[in-house]
Amino acid sequence: MEMEMEMESQKPFHVDVGNLLAFNPFRSFPSLPASRDELVKECLQEGTKLVQAVADSLFNLPSTEDVDGPLVKLPPPTSKLPREKHLPKPKPPTKWEEFAKKKGIQNRKKDKVVWDEQTGTWKRRFGYDRVNDDKDIPIIEAKMTDEPGVDPFAKRQDDKKKRVEKQEKNRLQNLKQAAKIGALPSHVQLAATSLPITGTQAPPKKVTKDELGNVAGMAATSTASGGKFDRKLPGEKPAKKQGKHRKFLPVVEGSGIGSREKEQTESVLNKLISKHSHEILNVGKAVTMYNVKKEKKARNKRNQEGKSSSATNKLKPKKQLQKKTGKKGPVSSKKVKAK
Amino acid sequence: MMKIKTPRNGRVRRELEKRAPKLVETGKKTLILQGTKTSGILNGVLSEIYHLKKGGAVRFTRKNDNIRPFESGGETSLEFFSLKTDCSIFVYGSHSKKRPNNLVIGRMYDHHVYDLVEVGVENFKSIESFTYDKKMAPRVGSKPFIAFVGEGFENVDELKHLKEVLLDLLRGEVVENINLAGLDRAYVCTAISSNKVYLTHCALRLKKSGTVVPRMELVEVGLSMDLVVRRHRLPNEGLRKEAMRTAKDQPKKKIKNVSSDAIEGTIGKIYIPDQKVGDVALPNKAKGVKRERREAKKKEANERASKKHKEESE
Numbered sequence: 001m002e003m004e005m006e007m008e009s010q011k012p013f014h015v016d017v018g019n020l021l022a023f024n025p026f027r028s029f030p031s032l033p034a035s036r037d038e039l040v041k042e043c044l045q046e047g048t049k050l051v052q053a054v055a056d057s058l059f060n061l062p063s064t065e066d067v068d069g070p071l072v073k074l075p076p077p078t079s080k081l082p083r084e085k086h087l088p089k090p091k092p093p094t095k096w097e098e099f100a101k102k103k104g105i106q107n108r109k110k111d112k113v114v115w116d117e118q119t120g121t122w123k124r125r126f127g128y129d130r131v132n133d134d135k136d137i138p139i140i141e142a143k144m145t146d147e148p149g150v151d152p153f154a155k156r157q158d159d160k161k162k163r164v165e166k167q168e169k170n171r172l173q174n175l176k177q178a179a180k181i182g183a184l185p186s187h188v189q190l191a192a193t194s195l196p197i198t199g200t201q202a203p204p205k206k207v208t209k210d211e212l213g214n215v216a217g218m219a220a221t222s223t224a225s226g227g228k229f230d231r232k233l234p235g236e237k238p239a240k241k242q243g244k245h246r247k248f249l250p251v252v253e254g255s256g257i258g259s260r261e262k263e264q265t266e267s268v269l270n271k272l273i274s275k276h277s278h279e280i281l282n283v284g285k286a287v288t289m290y291n292v293k294k295e296k297k298a299r300n301k302r303n304q305e306g307k308s309s310s311a312t313n314k315l316k317p318k319k320q321l322q323k324k325t326g327k328k329g330p331v332s333s334k335k336v337k338a339k
Numbered sequence: 340m341m342k343i344k345t346p347r348n349g350r351v352r353r354e355l356e357k358r359a360p361k362l363v364e365t366g367k368k369t370l371i372l373q374g375t376k377t378s379g380i381l382n383g384v385l386s387e388i389y390h391l392k393k394g395g396a397v398r399f400t401r402k403n404d405n406i407r408p409f410e411s412g413g414e415t416s417l418e419f420f421s422l423k424t425d426c427s428i429f430v431y432g433s434h435s436k437k438r439p440n441n442l443v444i445g446r447m448y449d450h451h452v453y454d455l456v457e458v459g460v461e462n463f464k465s466i467e468s469f470t471y472d473k474k475m476a477p478r479v480g481s482k483p484f485i486a487f488v489g490e491g492f493e494n495v496d497e498l499k500h501l502k503e504v505l506l507d508l509l510r511g512e513v514v515e516n517i518n519l520a521g522l523d524r525a526y527v528c529t530a531i532s533s534n535k536v537y538l539t540h541c542a543l544r545l546k547k548s549g550t551v552v553p554r555m556e557l558v559e560v561g562l563s564m565d566l567v568v569r570r571h572r573l574p575n576e577g578l579r580k581e582a583m584r585t586a587k588d589q590p591k592k593k594i595k596n597v598s599s600d601a602i603e604g605t606i607g608k609i610y611i612p613d614q615k616v617g618d619v620a621l622p623n624k625a626k627g628v629k630r631e632r633r634e635a636k637k638k639e640a641n642e643r644a645s646k647k648h649k650e651e652s653e
Contacts, residue, residue: 019510020522021485023502025493029531036462043488043537044557047527050486051543052555059519059552069520081507082574082582084367084427085360086449172341186359187352189344 013053018077020058022050089183094174134160217242358425362586366512367446370426372399374406374433381432381440383465387562388430390466391540394480395512397424406431408443409570414452422450428508438569444504448582454574456497456504458536458566466561475542475558477524482511484522484543489530497568498530505538525557531565539563 014023027046033039063070093101100107114131116123123131140152178184207215217239220227227239249260346352371389373381389398399420407413408431417429427450431443438459445455477483485506491498509526522543529537540561545553574582596608626632 019485019506020482021487021506021510023487023492025490027488028490029529032531039531039537040539040559040563043527043529043531043539044541044559046488046529047486047525047539047541048555048557050488050527051484051525051557052552054484054486055522055555056552063519066518069518071516071518073516074514077513079506080583080585081503082446082448082453082579083364083584084447085364086581087584087586088360088362172343175343176341187346187355191342191344193340193342 013050015053015057016078017054017057017061018075019079020054021077021079022054024050089181091183091185092178092181095170213240364513366395366510367427367507368425369396369508370399370420370424370429371396372406372420372429372431373402374431375402375404376434377402377432378434378440380460380463381434381442384440384442384460384463384562384564385430385432387466390479391561392511397426408445408452408455409457409572417445417452418447418450421447430508441569442566444508446504446507448574448578453578453582454500454504455570455572456501456568457570458501458568461565461567463564464562469560471542471558471560475523475544476560477542478521480511481521481523482514482517483509484525485509486525486527487530488527489536491530491533491536492528495530495533497534497571498536500571500573501536501566501568502528527557534568536566536568537563538566 014025015021016023024046033042058072061072061075063072065071099105110125112125113122114125115121116131118136123129125131134153134156137153137156140156142152146152175184175188175190179190184190217227220230220239221242223230232238249258249264346355369388369392371385373385377385385398389396403416405413406416408417417431421427421429427447429443429445429447431445433441433443435441438457440460440463441457442460443455443457446453487502489498492502493499505526505528522545525541525543527539527541531537539559540563541557542560544556544558546556548554573579596610597605598608599605
């Protein structure tokens with residue numbers, strides 16, 4: 001214990017109890033010790049001394065007993081550190097507050113309930129079932145100053161609306177003033193709903209993604225190269241083609257007339273010729289139709305002969321269904337394999 | 340046309356109030372993030388710093404290519420993150436050939452970069468590599484002792500700056516009252532040369548000694564590493580002056596029911612609730628409660644029981 005006190009008097013530490021910090025500026029390490037372990041040991045020793053110094057002053061502070069252990073009130077920290085946010089600015093007085101100060105108007109505390117003469121009960125000052133509500137007034141006496149065609153009840157409501165709007169406007173002005181000097185309250189945000197240029201006009205309507213795409217497409221096609229070589233933003237899809245998809249044959253294909261061109265011209269010719277030909281008969285189609293008719297007839301005859309057994313009739317369609325599913329099975333699996 | 344937007348929720352309102360600037364500030368939140376490339380050692384360092392500051396730290400695990408703290412344009416992303424997470428200290432780790440195992444510790448003022456210190460990590464030992472008695476392990480969120488050793492912290496400019504930044508990073512919340520039973524960790528930073536600092540984290544063991552003050556014992560637990568100072572950027576004077584401004588003595592909080600008079604001094608008012616005279620317990624014990632009465636009753640009951648028994652047996 002004596003040793004410690006001697007050392008302290010020789011080399012005073014800078015102790016900041018508020019931060020639980022201790023600094024020893026007098027220890028120097030001219031040459032590093034050979035091994036890492038020794039260095040670690042030395043550092044721990046020095047650390048222990050410093051921590052002991054802090055604890056000395058800490059445990060000697062007046063403490064109060066608590067459930068978990070002794071509670072100590074820390075002194076304010078001495079080492080200054082920079083703040084993380086600016087100092088909060090005090091709110092500027094509102095226009096009413098300035099007026100009240102000038103005139104000397106005192107703020108009087110109001111009660112939550114007020115005596116209502118009409119019903120003879122205590123009613124709320126504001127809110128549901130309140131005193132002096134507009135809808136509770138049965139009769140309004142006509143005054144000499146009233147115009148003939150004016151509805152006094154509606155007039156009262158309009159007046160109230162106007163008062164509320166005026167109050168909102170004043171509140172906004174006060175907040176704008178506070179925001180100007182940077183003292184806006186933390187829970188309030190002022191958002192601009194429309195550009196100042198438009199003024200009192202309606203805010204611009206929001207454009208949908210499709211509309212934007214259309215406009216972009218139109219702008220693209222109006223360029224010299226039809227919008228094909230325009231630099232695209234990352235993530236922009238190529239413009240959709242307008243109108244019917246027309247396929248053109250390649251200019252050069254083999255020698256003479258290519259096969260595709262042949263097909264094209266053939267189909268055109270056939271259409272032309274068939275229009276003027278009297279033989280509008282499609283021979284192949286006619287043959288198949290005849291065959292199908294014949295088969296049907298034969299089937300019907302067979303059915304009439306074997307109509308006594310209805311079970312077979314019932315079975316037959318089912319058999320066909322099974323066959324169909326059977327066919328589907330391998331076909332679908334083939335499809336999966338191809339993928 | 341301006342619209343006033345206020346929160347519709349109590350929870351949102353409380354969150355906004357927490358983030359608003361205050362007169363007296365409690366601890367800063369830390370943002371831990373990575374750059375384009377990190378090494379295994381650096382990952383360990385970042386995750387351990389996050390563990391040590393569990394309550395007040397945010398960890399980002401994705402790589403951020405566009406953050407370069409020391410360049411003028413590379414700070415915008417950092418400032419955006421700081422604004423969104425409400426963090427005023429950040430620890431940015433990156434690894435490159437020129438600067439291996441690089442840590443940039445920086446502070447923000449009003450969500451703009453205030454100052455930066457760049458250190459390299461060497462000889463890192465993680466928490467798992469230490470063996471110690473698990474009972475002594477410091478609990479999460481306890482306020483640590485911080486010890487700085489070495490004349491380098493006083494003489495060398497860079498180390499002085501590093502000392503300030505480390506203090507800001509390592510101290511926990513700023514509290515007024517502290518429970519002495521909950522002190523169980525200490526950070527020791529030694530300046531072993533003019534640009535190297537050895538930082539270690541120890542658990543405290545309080546041993547009985549003769550006086551009120553217990554004897555401290557430090558046991559190395561947790562991370563230990565060498566920090567080599569590479570670059571640093573001090574804040575410019577104007578910004579520093581503004582950040583160091585403290586509010587003058589706060590207006591004394593009015594204690595309720597206390598007023599002071601010039602003649603009589605301090606007067607206090609005490610309000611006593613209405614006495615319910617009918618419900619008060621009587622000072623004289625009721626007749627039936629006295630001990631002799633109780634014992635006499637018991638004896639009677641026993642005699643009656645024994646009489647019955649005799650009759651039955653007969």
